[in-house]
Amino acid sequence: MKVKVAAKAGFCFGVKRAVDIARKCLHDRDGPVYTLGPLIHNDQVIEALAREGIGSVNDLDEINGPGTVIIRSHGVVPEVLRRAEQKGLDLVDATCPFVRKVQRTVRDLVQQDIPVVVVGDPKHPEVEGIVGWSGGKAMVVADADQAKKLEKYHEIGVVAQTTQRQNNFDAVVKVLKDSGSRVQVYNTICLATAERQKEAQELAQQVDAVLVLGGKNSANTAKLAQICRTAGKPVYRVETAEEIDFAWLKGLRTVGVTAGASTPGWIIEEVSCRMMDFEETNKEEVMETQVEEQ
Ligand code: F3S
Incomplete structure (x- = not known):
């Protein structure tokens, strides 16, 4: 056979980077090191990191006392970054640079008063984070059928969850364009x-x-x-x-x-x-x- x-x-650039950052924190920093949520979606890696001494919390309130908190590659809403700083925690942001680009794009569009659509899964942590960077204003659609139900806008921006399939993103863009809107397309699908x-x-x-x-x-x-x-x-x-x-x-x-x-x-x-x-x-x-x- x-x-x-x-x-x-296997490991993409952003996931490898996050795991490397976590291990470097453990080596370089004093005090406990936590990841906010499991660092990556792989139980075997999470267990290995836990054995090395990297803990995981689901909420910042679970951390009492000083320590380092690592933001995983999916990213988080800006409010979480603020809360970590308020708690006096050392913050290490391992958000994948490609995800960060999506977060900044939605933030900039909203600052220009341009409505923005995110093509993705609304329950996925990456998408929740992206929506947070839009101040909760971004609209999430999973596919073209959901895009058809959106209100018509004179101008609209569209980004993708980084793991979207190209044909699904293209189908949503087509619906938005066919509706007569001026569409700013940001293809943020990760290579x-x-x-x-x-x-x-x-x-x-x-x-x-x-x-x-x-x-x-x-x-x-x-x-x-x-x-x-x-x-x-x-x-x-x-x-x-x-x-x-x-x-x-x-x-x-x-x-x-x-x-x-x-x-x-x-x-x-x-x-x-x-x-x-x-x-x-x-x-x-x-x-x-x-x-x-x-
Ligand atoms: Fe990985 Fe970052 Fe792409 S986490 S899948 S390199 S968006």
Whole structure:
């Protein structure tokens, strides 16, 4: 069985940067280090960081006393940054620079009194943060159907959650333009996401089945799986190598492996090792069957 691992699988620039920043804080700073919310959507990495001494809180009120608080790559609403400073905490902002660009874009549009639409999932922390930077004024739409229900504006700005699919963003932009508004389009889709999605699509067409690695709560991993499924091949989502069921692999000639942006390289390596284990087990089983037949 051949295993094809997508070249761009795993940690993106922003996630790697956030993890590196967190580890550097632990090394360089005195006192406890916390992340506000899980640093990334990957339980195995969060557990590893916790073992190293980096705690996680869901609310700043859980921190009593001095310490360092790290803002994760998704970013937060500006109010949280203010509260951390008021509490006298050392603030380290690991918001991904690409997310920060979206936050600044909505803030600038609102300052110019231009209504702004965010294409994305309103419940995703990145989108909640972006809306916060608009002073709560940005309108969030998930897709073209929701965009059709918006009021008509003379002028409107549109940005994307960084992990949006290009065709969904384009469809919303088309609806806004067709409504007669003057539309300022800011394509804020992150290249890392677009590259991973394109690669996953191509990979799924070349293999018999795809393993998609990543946290169960990772939106970009879910999107990769969704894209792979459109190729009509079986798609299996796993967080760790142990979750791979050898029964899935029986009779396959080629298996593709891709991974969400918050999946570390060591999980991808463990999955490759598990595939080798499968090869070994499979070979032994074939040999045993041949011996029995003789
Ligand atoms: Fe940043 Fe793109 Fe990753 S926005 S966190 S580099 S997916």
